[in-house]
Amino acid sequence: xxxxxxxxxxxxxxxxxxxxxxxxxxxxxxxxxxxxxxxxxxxxxxxxxxxxxxxxxxxxxxxxxxxxxxxxxxxxxxxxxxxxxxxxxxxxxxxxxxxxxxxxxxxxxxxxxxxxxxxxxxxxxxx
Numbered sequence: 001x002x003x004x005x006x007x008x009x010x011x012x013x014x015x016x017x018x019x020x021x022x023x024x025x026x027x028x029x030x031x032x033x034x035x036x037x038x039x040x041x042x043x044x045x046x047x048x049x050x051x052x053x054x055x056x057x058x059x060x061x062x063x064x065x066x067x068x069x070x071x072x073x074x075x076x077x078x079x080x081x082x083x084x085x086x087x088x089x090x091x092x093x094x095x096x097x098x099x100x101x102x103x104x105x106x107x108x109x110x111x112x113x114x115x116x117x118x119x120x121x122x123x124x125x126x127x
Contacts, residue, residue, distance in 0.1 A: 031108060035116065038104045042118050044077040049087075049098050053124045059096055063089045066098065097123045 013021065052069050067084030074082065082102055090097045099121030106114040 031114065034106050034108060035114065038106055038116055041079055041081060041104075042120070044079050045074070045082050045100065045118075046120050046122075048073040048077055048079065049100070049120065049122045053096075053098060053122045059091060059094045059124075063091070095124065097121060 048070060051073060052066060055069075066089055067087060070087055071084045074084075081104060082100055086100050086102060088097075088099045088101075099119070101117075101119045103115060103117045106116060108114055
């Protein structure tokens with residue numbers, strides 16, 4: 001009788017429960033480890049674009065020079081999947097906008113991949 005009462009009070013995960021929780025946590029960890037470099041590169045692209053926009057002294061700077069500046073800074077920050085050709089630079093009077101849209105396919109396991117779309121832009125207004 002006493003042993004029966006003790007058995008009813010026991011709670012916790014069984015071995016199968018621990019394995020399932022471990023597999024789920026492992027999969028989440030795998031996705032995180034695979035996506036961190038992609039997100040880090042996106043943050044570097046944003047940082048480079050902001051640096052170019054903030055360092056350009058005047059709106060008369062040619063678009064080709066802005067693209068070349070992006071290439072140089074992107075090389076330093078090890079941006080490999082976005083180039084100066086991918087930038088969309090629009091000038092309107094004293095204002096110009098620089099934007100980029102791109103996708104990255106991150107392999108997870110076997111034929112399972114994660115597709116991440118990035119779209120960022122910066123705007124500089126003139127006086």
